[in-house]
Amino acid sequence: MSMETHLLVPDDHGLGRAAAILRAGGLVAMPTETVYGLAADARNGAAVAQIFAAKGRPRFNPLIVHVADLGMARDIALFDARAEAVAAKFWPGPLTLVLPVRATAGLSPLVTAGLTTVALRMPAHPVAQGLLRAFGGPLAAPSANPSGKVSPTTAAHVQEGLGGKIDAVLDGGACSVGLESTILGLDGAPALLRPGGIPVEALEALLGPIAAGGHADKPNAPGQLASHYAPDAPVRLNAEAPQDGEVWIGFGPECRGAHLTLSATGDLVQAAAALFQTLRDADRLAGPGGKIAFAPVPDHGLGRAINDRLNRAAAPRP
Template sequence: MIATQDLTDSPEDIARAAEILRAGGLVAFPTETVYGLGGDARSDHAVARIFEAKGRPRFNPLIVHVPDVDSARRFARLDARAEAVAAAFWPGPLTLVLPLRADAGVSPLVTAGLETVAIRVPAHPVARALLQAFGGPLAAPSANPSGKVSPTRADHVRAGLAGRIEAILDGGACAVGVESTILGLEGAPSLLRPGGVPAEALEAVLDCAPVAGGSAARPNAPGQLASHYAPGAMVRLEVTVPEPGEIWVGFGPCPGAALSLSETGDLVEAAARLFHVLREADALAGAGASGRIAFAPVPETGLGRAINDRLRRAAAPRG
């Protein structure tokens, strides 16, 4: 059991977090999407500890976080398309899967032995300050036990990982609330995971629509497992009339709903609230002994694609 430190976003605590990372420790930190569980991406030991703390399958790649596009070029090869997308969306909630440079120096555990690397430049000021203080790349999946609901607040991290990691850097609630969009650019642009950057925005920069990509059997980026983001309760989707005892989560006008992603039907609000509401609904379902959560329909447009992707994985059969 590790004594997990609670750190603030003060310069002193950010410096302390960087010291922990340099010593091979793990630090949970906020990004604009969700909290990440950071470890030195160049250290086999640190990366192995990320897998251990999360109970994460070893074949699932991790995202490397860097402070700027110049740093990204040290680890990956960016072609003209990647440069254009990076200029448009970095820093921000977009991850690019790119060819790994031969001299990148990242642990092969980060890439799951693939010849590509998932990389992004986060926008959250605390994440950026930590990356600058640390001075290297951070491997950072979401800071929660593998397959469970992603954390958008420091107390979510504490509930799942306290005693397993060295520190939690509290930077408040995450603004975007769903993980980054993952775009593969090894060949034709492929959407490997919907997320904080809508596919329509990528299409406008690329002048083409990214094709759907990714495989639950052989993931080449995070977030592709069929069952993921799972609460303890069973989940039903597209529910307009809940069954007795179900905790109904609304979107837009839903009289009688116990909780709502957004009462006004705002997809940005719904994305930011998704994982927090999923945790609340899970607690209510457990307290009421129904063990079931029902979600109202969410439009399959813009950020709705990312929301529905997470909900479908939360509702998938568990292995």
């Protein structure tokens, strides 16, 4: 069943209207500094179920809960000294913490996928912050796109993927980071559950060595499925040159003949912000039967997160 998806201006009136939709159990896409998220009341099971239905998302895949401030976060999860230190340094921002969930949190069980932990983030985007304050509670919000497809970094991307399936989109312009948040597990030894907008090196400077974690078959945080962020065209990685029928995406000045580029100067911050839009542009250029090839991207700093997304985009489709 199709519905009208309203495009809202993020002024006081638009934020108030969006908050009212959320209180009524509806779905609102909101901008964050990472990507657009599809928000619902995290304590309303029927509303959270609509997220999974709209996205076609498997219910064993947990959701990130967005909070306005640290007080709201502490009401939901147990913070030890490490979590307090990380939150003090990196929140608000593109970092999600996986922590033990409080028995009194009141979250829908769908949010945590039945786990004893919860993924929490305090976004820095002023529109996301404005909506969280207008709503007055935690919002469950995965990326606002069909499950497994390219993440949205503009309101138009949300409309392309979910128009007619959700109530509204708050248009906050293009996302500045352009990659989903880094997910750090702190329910035991520190574990990198998903690379993202905060380089792991920055976290290790505070916490010491961080091991890799996560499970594609039984995710303990979002973004761990083997096939994800996928365009329609198949993707080939580490391509020094294009093959017949491929749209070649370059990185750095040595890729002068590329059809598109993540960053002509080899800037990883620029490349991260451009990744999902470039994937969409390449998919359109490739057309039916076409393919996409990416030049190598260095695997350090934000390059680690970029390569994580590219590996999942290139994985065999389910």
